[in-house]
Amino acid sequence: MFSEEQLLSVFRALSNPARRQMLVWLKDPMSFPDQKAEDVEIGVCVTDIQRRMGLGQSTTSQYLTMLRQAGLVVATRRGKWTYYRRDEANIARLLETLRDVF
Numbered sequence: 001m002f003s004e005e006q007l008l009s010v011f012r013a014l015s016n017p018a019r020r021q022m023l024v025w026l027k028d029p030m031s032f033p034d035q036k037a038e039d040v041e042i043g044v045c046v047t048d049i050q051r052r053m054g055l056g057q058s059t060t061s062q063y064l065t066m067l068r069q070a071g072l073v074v075a076t077r078r079g080k081w082t083y084y085r086r087d088e089a090n091i092a093r094l095l096e097t098l099r100d101v102f
Helices: 004-014 016-024 045-052 057-069 088-101
Strands: 071-079 079-084
Touching: 004 016, 004 057, 004 079, 004 088, 016 079, 016 088, 045 057, 045 079, 057 071, 057 079
Parallel strands: none
Antiparallel strands: 071 079
């Protein structure tokens, strides 16, 4: 069950159309042109997300950090690169909380 503070963090993260779009795109990592099948488990490289969004590196990183802090994505470092994937278990918990609360 998500606390009220956690729900507020999620709502803030999802209030921005670009962050919502990132979350939608991460649902299908293979939709990114440079995505390798062997990397699907760790996620999509932030560079690929940035390129697709057409945003600057710092803005993309800030948006992904906000999604991570809200518990919607997980970040994994591999060398100098950071990969992001959706946290499906936490998203399922969120949906359950929303059904129970609303």
